[in-house]
Amino acid sequence: MLQFLVRRLGLFIPMLFVMSIVSFAIIQAPPGDFLTDYIAQLASAGEMVDESEILALKKRYGLDQPIYVQYYKWASGFFTWDLGLSIEFRRPVTDLVNDRLAMTLALGLFTIIFTWTMAIPIGIISAWKQYSFIDYFFTVLSYFGVGTPNFLLALVIMFFVYDWFGWRITGLFSSEYMDQGWSFGKFIDMLKHIWVPMIILGTDGAARFTRIVRANLLDELSRPYVETARAKGLPEWKVLLKYPVRLALNPFVSSAGLELPRLISGSLIVATVMSLPTLGPLLLRALLSQDMYMAGSIVMILTVLTLLGVLISDIILALMDPRIRMGG
Amino acid sequence: MSEDQKPLATLADSLEEARPVNLDESELFVAGQWQLMWWRFRRHKLALIATSVVLFFYLICLMPEFLSVHEPRSEESTRAYIPPQGINFFDGWKPQLPYVYGLKGERNLETRAMEWKADKEVKRTIKYFVDGHEYKWFGLIPSNTHLFGLDYEVGKKDPLPLYIFGSDRMGRDVWSRIMYGTRVSMSIGLVAVVLMMFLGILLGGLSGLRGGMTDLVIQRIIEFLRAIPTIPLWLALAAAVPADWGVLKIYFAITIIISLIEWTRLAREVRGRFLSMREEDFVVASRLYGSSEIRIIFRQMLPSFYSHIIASTTLAIPAIILSETALSFLGLGIRPPAISWGVLLFEAQTLQAVAKAGWLMIPGLFVLVSILCMNFMGDGLRDAADPYA
Numbered sequence: 001m002l003q004f005l006v007r008r009l010g011l012f013i014p015m016l017f018v019m020s021i022v023s024f025a026i027i028q029a030p031p032g033d034f035l036t037d038y039i040a041q042l043a044s045a046g047e048m049v050d051e052s053e054i055l056a057l058k059k060r061y062g063l064d065q066p067i068y069v070q071y072y073k074w075a076s077g078f079f080t081w082d083l084g085l086s087i088e089f090r091r092p093v094t095d096l097v098n099d100r101l102a103m104t105l106a107l108g109l110f111t112i113i114f115t116w117t118m119a120i121p122i123g124i125i126s127a128w129k130q131y132s133f134i135d136y137f138f139t140v141l142s143y144f145g146v147g148t149p150n151f152l153l154a155l156v157i158m159f160f161v162y163d164w165f166g167w168r169i170t171g172l173f174s175s176e177y178m179d180q181g182w183s184f185g186k187f188i189d190m191l192k193h194i195w196v197p198m199i200i201l202g203t204d205g206a207a208r209f210t211r212i213v214r215a216n217l218l219d220e221l222s223r224p225y226v227e228t229a230r231a232k233g234l235p236e237w238k239v240l241l242k243y244p245v246r247l248a249l250n251p252f253v254s255s256a257g258l259e260l261p262r263l264i265s266g267s268l269i270v271a272t273v274m275s276l277p278t279l280g281p282l283l284l285r286a287l288l289s290q291d292m293y294m295a296g297s298i299v300m301i302l303t304v305l306t307l308l309g310v311l312i313s314d315i316i317l318a319l320m321d322p323r324i325r326m327g328g
Numbered sequence: 329m330s331e332d333q334k335p336l337a338t339l340a341d342s343l344e345e346a347r348p349v350n351l352d353e354s355e356l357f358v359a360g361q362w363q364l365m366w367w368r369f370r371r372h373k374l375a376l377i378a379t380s381v382v383l384f385f386y387l388i389c390l391m392p393e394f395l396s397v398h399e400p401r402s403e404e405s406t407r408a409y410i411p412p413q414g415i416n417f418f419d420g421w422k423p424q425l426p427y428v429y430g431l432k433g434e435r436n437l438e439t440r441a442m443e444w445k446a447d448k449e450v451k452r453t454i455k456y457f458v459d460g461h462e463y464k465w466f467g468l469i470p471s472n473t474h475l476f477g478l479d480y481e482v483g484k485k486d487p488l489p490l491y492i493f494g495s496d497r498m499g500r501d502v503w504s505r506i507m508y509g510t511r512v513s514m515s516i517g518l519v520a521v522v523l524m525m526f527l528g529i530l531l532g533g534l535s536g537l538r539g540g541m542t543d544l545v546i547q548r549i550i551e552f553l554r555a556i557p558t559i560p561l562w563l564a565l566a567a568a569v570p571a572d573w574g575v576l577k578i579y580f581a582i583t584i585i586i587s588l589i590e591w592t593r594l595a596r597e598v599r600g601r602f603l604s605m606r607e608e609d610f611v612v613a614s615r616l617y618g619s620s621e622i623r624i625i626f627r628q629m630l631p632s633f634y635s636h637i638i639a640s641t642t643l644a645i646p647a648i649i650l651s652e653t654a655l656s657f658l659g660l661g662i663r664p665p666a667i668s669w670g671v672l673l674f675e676a677q678t679l680q681a682v683a684k685a686g687w688l689m690i691p692g693l694f695v696l697v698s699i700l701c702m703n704f705m706g707d708g709l710r711d712a713a714d715p716y717a
Binding site for chain 2: 146152162265266269302303
């Protein structure tokens with residue numbers, strides 16, 4: 001196991017390194033340099049350009065030094081959670097990102113819970129009653145679930161809810177809680193809003209997982225041990241739930257780590273449509289306005305989440321399946 | 329891949345399944361691979377229907393100009409936000425040639441916006457093969473014939489308004505724009521898939537055939553590309569495309585960006601096939617017989633998994649179309665004045681826009697139908713790809 005961990009980390013760290021270079025390249029991509037843009041932005045806002053502040057910035061981010069020094073200063077900022085300045089908002093990137101990162105993770109977790117609570121029972125029923133009406137119904141539904149792009153679904157649902165009920169289901173908070181700190185009331189308010197993006201983001205995953213559970217369970221149900229259990233007179237629900245279902249759910253455990261980053265990256269577009277206070281709209285805005293410290297840093301944060309997810313799921317998989325940790 | 333080790337009885341059974349009823353056994357056993365695949369594919373009713381829909385979409389790609397009613401970029405501010413005009417086939421109970429009612433615009437004095445109503449007094453029968461705006465078919469053949477439309481008004485330059493899918497905020501015809509957008513969106517799928525196939529087969533093939541160092545490097549690259557979050561990277565790359573590039577340049581830039589990330593799955597598959605096939609009896613036999621490496625690759629190995637490559641590339645097309653739509657929808661992909669489904673949906677991005685003019689979401693229907701049908705078609709192909717399985 002230790003050997004596996006070492007080998008796996010040996011892959012993880014260089015990958016982080018390469019990705020940080022890619023993210024840094026994004027920061028450097030647009031023409032012109034950060035400082036000139038920053039001064040121009042200050043000037044256009046009609047503010048005095050403070051000479052000492054500029055000097056401090058230069059020193060902090062190594063802006064007058066070669067590119068590798070700039071890279072080092074930005075990348076090492078990850079450990080102290082200081083990722084540069086946003087030109088557009090004239091505030092540190094981390095200030096802007098913190099809240100939204102938390103909301104992004106919360107939305108991701110809620111969606112995963114939704115996905116599982118939908119997929120597991122439906123998958124079990126579909127396999128148990130194979131070729132029944134229920135099975136066909138959910139099969140067709142899951143085809144649509146996988147085939148429908150999330151952002152289209154979001155648009156359509158938003159439109160019909162507005163058209164029929166006159167509700168605007170955008171955002172995650174009502175206007176009175178928007179700028180307040182966290183309180184119990186705000187949390188309840190969030191729960192009232194989060195279910196819509198949760199369902200929209202979850203349909204695709206729920207449909208995919210339903211197919212997986214169904215297929216796995218069908219495989220298990222045709223095994224001799226199920227026949228034996230039935231022959232011994234075990235009640236039908238026990239025959240089903242005690243062993244085959246447990247085995248069929250194995251892939252869920254291992255894919256949990258993969259699903260979260262996948263959701264976060266997938267939620268970018270939906271979040272933009274529904275103007276959710278998550279990382280997506282912020283990244284899009286930063287890219288469109290060439291606010292590059294922000295864009296690069298958000299890409300890097302998303303990458304770290306993804307790589308961590310893959311790492312965790314690999315480790316869980318290795319713990320569960322000795323073939324993986326022994327072999328290549 | 330080991331059909332030769334399968335008991336002959338099961339093989340015959342699985343062939344039997346695909347056999348058309350009125351065919352005798354001797355014909356079945358001599359039928360070629362492609363014949364068997366077709367028989368199998370044909371049994372997949374849903375895939376057959378989906379295939380015809382997809383072909384229909386590509387037919388639109390060939391002649392959006394002919395199918396359009398208005399010039400897709402001509403703006404007419406006095407005709408903004410016209411709701412879709414219903415086409416009527418009955419007058420009371422009497423069947424009629426398809427006709428539309430005239431349009432009556434009234435300015436709402438409170439909101440200062442035009443409100444359009446059907447003018448039941450005026451009935452206009454839709455004409456076929458009418459003259460309209462000039463266009464050049466594939467930039468070569470000049471014409472001004474359109475499949476359908478209304479007559480010219482006396483003394484006016486444009487034909488009478490016919491907006492079967494309504495008009496957008498600049499008074500452009502949504503139907504005509506969808507037709508043009510279909511060409512861009514569907515063709516991007518094809519162009520990107522060709523690029524993806526090239527990269528996937530070349531690099532996957534090299535990796536599987538050479539092995540050693542080449543294999544190691546290519547595999548690490550693939551692993552890396554698969555581990556990074558796709559959508560943020562796409563967004564970042566697309567945002568880096570300079571805004572002053574021409575329409576065609578942006579089109580190819582977006583195509584390249586999409587296929588650069590999509591090729592990895594195919595490369596893996598190709599590599600796996602080559603690896604497993606290197607040791608197959610028929611390949612070994614051919615090698616012992618003294619065939620050259622090139623001959624073995626192209627005559628022995630590749631033909632045995634052409635069908636798989638086709639199936640998996642077919643399944644990649646809808647994913648690519650969706651990526652383009654998503655990018656353009658966010659304003660980072662294809663940009664106006666070019667038209668694609670994503671560009672059209674960009675107009676319907678906010679709840680305000682959609683609440684005001686719900687018909688701006690119609691392009692989404694085209695996206696949905698094309699993607700679903702391509703998925704069904706790809707599934708059918710994948711099932712049929714290995715007729716000996």
